[in-house]
Amino acid sequence: MSDYIIRAIAADGGIRAFAATTKETVEMARSIHNTSPVASAALGRLMTAGLMMGTMLKGEDDLITLQIKGDGPIGGIVVTADSHANVKGYVHEPTVLIHAKPNGKLDVSGAIGHGELTVIRDTGMKEPYIGHTNLVSGEIAEDLTYYFATSEQVPSAVALGVLLEKTNHIRQAGGFIIQLLPKCSDELIDALEKKIASITSITSLLDSGMSPEQILEYVLGDFGLEVLEKVPAQFSCNCSRERVEKAVISMGKKELVNIIEEGEPIEVNCHFCEKHYVFTPDELKN
Secondary structure (H helix, E strand, O other): OOOEEEEEEEHHHOEEEEEEEOHHHHHHHHHHHOOOHHHHHHHHHHHHHHHHHHOOOOOOOOEEEEEEEEOOOOOEEEEEEEOOOEEEEEEOOOOOOOOOOOOOOOOHHHHHOOEEEEEEEEOOOOOOEEEEEEOOOOOOHHHHHHHHHHHOOOOEEEEEEEEEOOOOOEEEEEEEEEEEOOOOOHHHHHHHHHHHHOOOOHHHHHHOOOOHHHHHHHHHHHHOOEEEEEEEOEEOOOOOHHHHHHHHHOOOHHHHHHHHHHOOOEEEEOOOOOOEEEEOHHHHHO
16 A cells, blocks of 8 residues: 555544554655664654645645654654655664664664654745754654644644554554644544544554555544545655755855865765766866
């Protein structure tokens, strides 16, 4: 099954929801960056969240960037997504290895540590919207739940998960974001909280064969679920030689002259997709 996101409403518009299956997208990122199991899980969770948050954007060219900076061995994670469910991302230390938790699960929070979550929305205005919150757990889903509540004042339930094979390939990946809008009643909120609390994990639902539609039906079926849209999702990097040239130019004339005088070509690498761009001294002169 190819990756995709669904957008839905429930409770006569009192709830909006997003659910995604992202196995192929996360596997692509794992393959590109050769990530360790815990790095795959951390990057996959944040990429899944970025995809769903990207579909919340209104404009054709809008972008959202999620950044996690922590004091754990993984260092940080960067994910960028657009409104068309294209996403790219990387971790600062992709090969980090740490012990699993006592229950055998990957210790994502231990790899990330204490730190900060930053959300940047670029909607074409003069200045992008930037929101910051401290990490509350380092598990990413809880951190985003806290971000939505404090920075956007939108009560939300966020579930994110990545399940790996013994070969370290991605077995399952996906998640959901369910948000309560102002007209939700207290009774509705209580009923929804009980339903969400009954879910053991998002990866267990995915691994049982449930689709994003079935997952939202399971959670919101009693509240009048209405699926509005289904959007294909994929890993996609829009780097190009032209874009990299602009980055090289931004180094400034003095720095470029110093590089040219050394007489050696330089190589510029894209963090997101690991493509390599080589510029000769003559190209740098131009």
